[in-house]
Amino acid sequence: MRLVLIGPPAAGKSRIGKRVARLLGLPFIDTDSLVVAAHGPISDIFATHGEPHFRSLERAEVVKALSADAVVSFGGGAVLDAETQHDLARHPVVLLTVQPHAVLSRLGNGKRPLVADVESWIALYEKRRDLYERLADHTVDTSDRPTDQLAAEIADWARQNATQPTKESTR
Ligand SMILES: Nc1ncnc2c1ncn2[C@@H]1O[C@H](COP(=O)(O)OP(=O)(O)O)[C@@H](O)[C@H]1O
Ligand SMILES: O=C(O)C1=C[C@@H](OP(=O)(O)O)[C@@H](O)[C@H](O)C1
Numbered sequence: 759m760r761l762v763l764i765g766p767p768a769a770g771k772s773r774i775g776k777r778v779a780r781l782l783g784l785p786f787i788d789t790d791s792l793v794v795a796a797h798g799p800i801s802d803i804f805a806t807h808g809e810p811h812f813r814s815l816e817r818a819e820v821v822k823a824l825s826a827d828a829v830v831s832f833g834g835g836a837v838l839d840a841e842t843q844h845d846l847a848r849h850p851v852v853l854l855t856v857q858p859h860a861v862l863s864r865l866g867n868g869k870r871p872l873v874a875d876v877e878s879w880i881a882l883y884e885k886r887r888d889l890y891e892r893l894a895d896h897t898v899d900t901s902d903r904p905t906d907q908l909a910a911e912i913a914d915w916a917r918q919n920a921t922q923p924t925k926e927s928t929r
């Protein structure tokens with residue numbers, strides 16, 4: 759079984775994905791963690807080489823991640839890649855959303871070069887919203903519920919829906 763979590767920064771993809779993986783007894787893969795392990799901090803990559811370079815490193819890790827039976831949490835912008843969009847048609851995709859009121863307290867660590875504050879987060883989300891929704895098979899809002907509860911709900915959805923070999927015929 760494979761499950762992919764997408765959504766805007768601070769939606770909880772990394773934290774909730776890890777818990778979902780544990781509940782399903784699957785490995786957990788976070789594409790950002792793979793990029794950091796191979797190339798160093800994301801903010802350094804953006805500062806030194808720019809966003810397009812980060813996106814190509816990210817795409818390479820997405821390809822590796824999608825070849826494993828695992829719960830895979832993407833970085834928020836991984837879905838901008840056209841080939842990744844195409845690849846996602848073959849995988850069950852859960853979109854995690856979060857509302858602006860819940861974002862501020864989650865943006866603490868300054869590790870996200872594209873979202874310095876809630877205003878930039880809103881602008882980024884508005885630009886990507888249609889894309890996220892188009893790619894998703896199931897959507898869960900994470901604004902006002904504890905991560906354990908959200909992870910249990912997503913794991914239940916996955917048990918019922920994520921074992922189909924393909925969803926392309928339903929698109
Ligand atoms: N449901 C939630 N309720 C409260 N805080 C959350 C929730 N989900 C995630 N967080 C917190 O929000 C921050 C961002 O979560 P993270 O998993 O890194 O998001 P993403 O990977 O989508 O950017 C982290 O500090 C995390 O602990
Ligand atoms: O949305 C984006 O473009 C990004 C989201 C980040 O990951 P999270 O969504 O896990 O914060 C990280 O990949 C990078 O800072 C770019």
Ligand SMILES: [Mg+2]
Pocket residue numbers: 771772773790831832833
């Ligand atoms: Mg993350």
